[in-house]
Amino acid sequence: YTLDLGSTESIKSVARSMSEDMMSFYTGNQPGGTPGLLPSQYYWWEAGALMGALVDYWYYTGDTRWNGVAEEGLLFQVGPNNDYMPPNQTMTEGNDDQGFWGMTVMSAAEYNFQNPPRDKPQWLALAQAVFNTQAARWEDQRCGGGLRWQIFTWNNGFNYKNSISQACFFNIAARLARYTGNDSYAEWAERTWDWMVDSELMSMKTYYIYDGIHVENCSEITPYQWTYNAGAFLLGAAAMYNYSTNATRREIWHERVDGLLNGSRVFFTGDKQDIMTEVACEPVDLCDIDQQSFKAYLSRWMAATVKWAPWAYDRVKPLLESSAIAATSACTGGTNGRMCGLKWTDHGKWDGSTGVGQQMAAMEVVLANMIQDTSSPVTDDSGGTSVGDPGAGGSDIGRTGIEFPPVSSAAKAGAYVDPILGLDSFLEGLRAFNSHRLLDFYASRLASCGATHYSITLGSWVLMTNEVENIKAILGTSMEDWPIAGPRLLATLPVLGPDSIFTSNGQAWHKARAMLRPSFVRDQVADLKCFDRHIRNLLAAIPADNTTFDIQNLLLDMTMDSSTDFLLGYSTNSLTEPSPEAQQFVKDFEYASRESAKKARLGPILYHLPHRELRKAVRGLREYVRFYLEKAAAQNEKGEAKERSYVFLDEILKANPPVDYTVDQILSILVAGRDTTAAALTAAFYFLARDAVAVDKLRSEILAMGEEYPTWEQLKQLKYLHNVIKEALRLFSPVSTNSRRSNKETVLPRGGGNDGKQPILVPEGTPVRWSTHAFHRSREIYGLDADEFRPERWENLRVGWEYIPFSGGPRICLGQQFALTQIAYTLFRFFRTFQAIDSRDPGPFLARTNLTISFPYGCLVSVRRA
Numbered sequence: 001y002t003l004d005l006g007s008t009e010s011i012k013s014v015a016r017s018m019s020e021d022m023m024s025f026y027t028g029n030q031p032g033g034t035p036g037l038l039p040s041q042y043y044w045w046e047a048g049a050l051m052g053a054l055v056d057y058w059y060y061t062g063d064t065r066w067n068g069v070a071e072e073g074l075l076f077q078v079g080p081n082n083d084y085m086p087p088n089q090t091m092t093e094g095n096d097d098q099g100f101w102g103m104t105v106m107s108a109a110e111y112n113f114q115n116p117p118r119d120k121p122q123w124l125a126l127a128q129a130v131f132n133t134q135a136a137r138w139e140d141q142r143c144g145g146g147l148r149w150q151i152f153t154w155n156n157g158f159n160y161k162n163s164i165s166q167a168c169f170f171n172i173a174a175r176l177a178r179y180t181g182n183d184s185y186a187e188w189a190e191r192t193w194d195w196m197v198d199s200e201l202m203s204m205k206t207y208y209i210y211d212g213i214h215v216e217n218c219s220e221i222t223p224y225q226w227t228y229n230a231g232a233f234l235l236g237a238a239a240m241y242n243y244s245t246n247a248t249r250r251e252i253w254h255e256r257v258d259g260l261l262n263g264s265r266v267f268f269t270g271d272k273q274d275i276m277t278e279v280a281c282e283p284v285d286l287c288d289i290d291q292q293s294f295k296a297y298l299s300r301w302m303a304a305t306v307k308w309a310p311w312a313y314d315r316v317k318p319l320l321e322s323s324a325i326a327a328t329s330a331c332t333g334g335t336n337g338r339m340c341g342l343k344w345t346d347h348g349k350w351d352g353s354t355g356v357g358q359q360m361a362a363m364e365v366v367l368a369n370m371i372q373d374t375s376s377p378v379t380d381d382s383g384g385t386s387v388g389d390p391g392a393g394g395s396d397i398g399r400t401g402i403e404f405p406p407v408s409s410a411a412k413a414g415a416y417v418d419p420i421l422g423l424d425s426f427l428e429g430l431r432a433f434n435s436h437r438l439l440d441f442y443a444s445r446l447a448s449c450g451a452t453h454y455s456i457t458l459g460s461w462v463l464m465t466n467e468v469e470n471i472k473a474i475l476g477t478s479m480e481d482w483p484i485a486g487p488r489l490l491a492t493l494p495v496l497g498p499d500s501i502f503t504s505n506g507q508a509w510h511k512a513r514a515m516l517r518p519s520f521v522r523d524q525v526a527d528l529k530c531f532d533r534h535i536r537n538l539l540a541a542i543p544a545d546n547t548t549f550d551i552q553n554l555l556l557d558m559t560m561d562s563s564t565d566f567l568l569g570y571s572t573n574s575l576t577e578p579s580p581e582a583q584q585f586v587k588d589f590e591y592a593s594r595e596s597a598k599k600a601r602l603g604p605i606l607y608h609l610p611h612r613e614l615r616k617a618v619r620g621l622r623e624y625v626r627f628y629l630e631k632a633a634a635q636n637e638k639g640e641a642k643e644r645s646y647v648f649l650d651e652i653l654k655a656n657p658p659v660d661y662t663v664d665q666i667l668s669i670l671v672a673g674r675d676t677t678a679a680a681l682t683a684a685f686y687f688l689a690r691d692a693v694a695v696d697k698l699r700s701e702i703l704a705m706g707e708e709y710p711t712w713e714q715l716k717q718l719k720y721l722h723n724v725i726k727e728a729l730r731l732f733s734p735v736s737t738n739s740r741r742s743n744k745e746t747v748l749p750r751g752g753g754n755d756g757k758q759p760i761l762v763p764e765g766t767p768v769r770w771s772t773h774a775f776h777r778s779r780e781i782y783g784l785d786a787d788e789f790r791p792e793r794w795e796n797l798r799v800g801w802e803y804i805p806f807s808g809g810p811r812i813c814l815g816q817q818f819a820l821t822q823i824a825y826t827l828f829r830f831f832r833t834f835q836a837i838d839s840r841d842p843g844p845f846l847a848r849t850n851l852t853i854s855f856p857y858g859c860l861v862s863v864r865r866a
């Protein structure tokens with residue numbers, strides 16, 4: 001290229017061929033392509049930024065060649081609620097991604113870009129929709145304000161507040177204030193700015209803007225600086241200056257524009273410190289595909305700043321000139337010999353890279369040099385023609401009420417089909433299961449396909465629901481129509497047989513429940529003395545010298561010891577000196593649980609293949625239980641003095657049931673109570689190990705009690721302790737998903753009709769599955785911080801069927817009080833002994849999903865003695 005910056009014709013001609021090379025990557029306007037999407041290696045947001053480059057190209061050059069492509073892409077990606085939340089972006093869409101599309105349509109409005117047909121959403125209304133949805137996501141609870149990076153709780157990055165999300169929101173708010181004259185936009189811009197300063201993501205001394213903070217530790221800043229942050233804040237600050245009429249405000253924003261101009265000098269390197277550089281990654285050759293485009297935006301917004309803060313011209317023009325010349329002179333790559341690279345500082349040498357980002361950045365920095373020849377951005381009062389809608393988008397997070405085509409079969413009228421059918425769906429679920437992300441997978445399905453939807457997996461229909469009304473009907477009011485069946489049953493049958501409380505339905509279940517119930521209302525639920533022995537063993541097994549250990553394993557040992565003690569009158573003593581028989585029993589129990597769950601996943605045909613090892617383990621389990629059962633019965637008969645009273649067994653034996661039947665019931669209580677209690681306790685430690693403030697609060701309450709060995713009644717008074725338990729059970733519900741199957745054609749209250757809010761017909765034999773996990777993290781029920789561990793929320797929260805860690809209705813967990821007492825007492829004794837617990841596991845939140853959930857790689861912590 002020969003670029004003559006003194007000649008608009010030269011600039012236009014260079015920009016034209018750069019735009020052609022840039023668009024050579026775009027396939028959205030080709031047969032089979034999706035308008036507004038780049039090839040899959042590029043994220044969705046960058047396509048929004050690219051549409052912005054096309055709007056800019058027209059604005060600077062007057063050449064309309066790309067206008068149709070831009071309009072088509074911008075309209076195609078608006079999503080069902082016209083707010084740039086298209087359903088197919090559920091797995092990755094962040095506030096910044098949506099923000100980039102929002103900033104592009106804002107430019108389209110300001111530049112009077114060709115308006116869409118009247119029956120289509122308009123540029124200004126789209127920008128307002130993006131603003132409205134984001135304002136509704138503003139969150140003060142964590143780090144005092146700001147937007148999270150990710151919109152959806154299940155995406156990595158939901159716990160991060162990054163500057164670019166704030167930058168986009170600030171930029172749009174400030175420009176909307178200027179365009180519409182409505183001060184409430186300006187208030188949001190001010191608020192965002194203030195939070196950036198308060199959180200120290202922006203330094204008021206240097207005006208450097210850092211990458212972001214994690215909500216778990218708001219003071220630990222990720223220190224990278226990126227050009228696009230500086231650019232987005234710069235243009236927003238200029239808009240605020242232009243909008244402000246009050247002299248003091250004008251002065252303040254004048255100063256801020258200057259400050260940002262000073263701060264952005266950090267991005268200019270080279271011999272004369274005047275060539276734009278992505279300093280955090282370019283010098284070390286580590287810019288990822290996103291980062292390769294960032295300089296486009298600093299170029300774009302530095303130039304646009306001049307329109308609203310004219311004094312900035314003298315400061316930015318020299319930088320844009322030298323950068324444009326440097327960028328252009330390095331565009332010598334590719335087969336056409338003019339493709340642009342990423343690095344502009346190599347004295348005219350192409351760095352060997354090509355891509356949309358490189359082309360866009362080079363084109364934008366070249367165009368920026370014509371800023372004085374362009375028209376002024378319009379407003380509502382000065383020639384703006386785009387039609388707005390101040391209420392667009394609202395608090396929609398884009399994932400509720402999405403309509404998928406109704407299933408054609410009349411029997412399933414009103415249901416929505418999961419867009420991924422059959423095998424794909426199965427494999428996707430399997431992958432999620434194997435990577436311990438099945439809970440996220442369900443949450444994402446529920447969010448993208450609707451709170452109640454049918455899906456088809458390997459040819460079988462399943463109704464997935466997450467609606468309170470439906471769950472209430474299945475477990476409560478219409479319980480008789482919804483027996484236990486399917487995987488939940490298959491996974492327990494080999495161990496428990498068909499007559500246990502856990503596997504039976506109808507009369508058989510009534511009988512088992514009636515027999516077991518009295519054992520749970522007896523005093524031993526409150527018998528903390530019996531339990532204390534196991535806690536002491538646990539505390540003794542914990543290394544108190546700050547070494548890392550897996551608390552999940554120890555808790556599994558403890559709950560096995562306490563359950564067997566409670567059920568059989570003899571503990572397995574896994575934490576101390578287990579007998580060889582007890583060791584074998586624990587081994588058999590774990591093997592049988594694991595293998596029968598595996599068997600259940602094989603499906604109804606392979607399920608029936610013989611499994612000798614499993615049968616052997618189950619035989620071992622049953623013999624062990626029978627031994628203690630017969631011992632107790634014999635001692636009772638002879639009236640012999642017993643080591644300690646078998647309160648539980650004694651109660652059962654009163655009914656004189658057949659031995660095998662009693663073994664079934666005892667094993668089912670072990671299955672129901674051991675792993676669940678261990679999971680709940682592990683979860684409490686998992687979250688507390690990440691929240692020193694909660695630990696302090698909990699310890700103050702515990703220490704204030706004075707008693708080292710509280711009674712059951714005293715324990716019940718510890719409010720914060722119980723809130724901690726409730727919160728842990730909410731975020732990590734041991735029985736995280738559950739299912740039933742309809743035994744006749746029936747109706748559930750929600751999920752049908754075009755709006756998904758009408759009753760839905762369910763054919764006989766349809767499995768229904770729900771995710772307690774997703775339910776417990778619903779933002780509609782628990783608020784925006786639904787994913788956070790915040791025991792305080794329970795101080796004022798009243799929930800019914802919205803909170804079901806122990807299930808609900810007639811089959812509600814029989815051991816609830818027993819479990820809660822054990823958990824409370826364990827936490828009490830633990831925090832009297834130890835003053836701190838720290839997480840030693842930086843990995844992501846994963847859950848192994850079987851009958852209950854667990855942490856697949858343990859729960860690594862270290863503790864310090866009080």
Ligand code: HEM
Pocket residue numbers: 484488501502513668669672673674676677680733734735738804805806807810811812813814815816818819820
């Ligand atoms: C935090 C610990 C626990 C949790 C989260 C929990 C959760 C649950 C849930 C969700 C169910 C319903 C399952 C279904 O309907 O499919 C259930 C049932 C049951 N639980 Fe628990 N459980 C816990 C501890 C215990 C303990 C310690 C015991 C006994 C010592 C126990 C005994 C039972 C029994 C017998 C049932 C079957 C009730 C029936 O079908 O009538 N659970 N539990």
